[in-house]
Amino acid sequence: HPFVGWQQAFDPLLAPGARNYWKSHDFMELSDQAIEILTESIRQLPGQECEIFIAHVGGAAGRVAPEETAFPQRNSHFVMNVHGRWRDPAMDRACIDWARHLFEAAKPHAAGTAYVNFMPEDEMDRVEAAYGANYGRLVEIKRHYDPLNLFRMNQNVRPIEERGAA
Structure with missing residues (x-):
């Protein structure tokens, strides 16, 4: 599949008005x-839009050599995206708890x-591990091109001066 096709495959999952929370493991x-x-976990889906996505990669x-791109994780065989998606704010706790429970249960395996794009904003502590040995190089690039950290609305690579900051 072309890379753009891979990216576009997830567009329907992020429908306007839906509430989303996801977790991921390789x-x-x-x-x-x-x-x-x-x-x-499938038997315990908290809502009809919640899902577990497993892809063979x-x-x-x-x-591609790990150092050729920012993303180095190229030797796992499967990626899991636990995707909680719902509309009713009253379901927030049930859907988020379900995703977190599955994530923790699967962690030993x-x-x-x-994959950094499948990490929620409450997992900033996993960003460095997601980029692995490439993280230091990304910090240097960020320090050079974005020292004020203007581009930070994602799983942020912080400039060296901010590394470890909240």
Whole structure:
């Protein structure tokens, strides 16, 4: 698939008016235990728009050297996106708790890496790990081109002066 097609595949998930919360893990394999956790979580979906997305990754993406792009995680075989999506604010706690519970339950079976665009704003502590060995280079680029951290409305790479700041 073309990269743009991969990106556009998620557009319908972020419909206007929907409330969203997601969590993500990479997996080297989907063990029997991981599949049991996923299956149990499917049985407990808190709303009809909530979902668990598992994608097999690899192919051409896996043939790019980790240092060739900002994103280095190219050796996992599966990505999991736990996507809570709902409309009613009264469902906030149930949907967020469901996603967090599945994330924690799956953690022992995960690779310890994640795709940064699937990380919510309350996971800023995982940004450095998501970029791995490339993080230092990204901090230097950010310091050079955006020392005031104007472009920060994402899973932010902070300029060196701000590194570790809230």
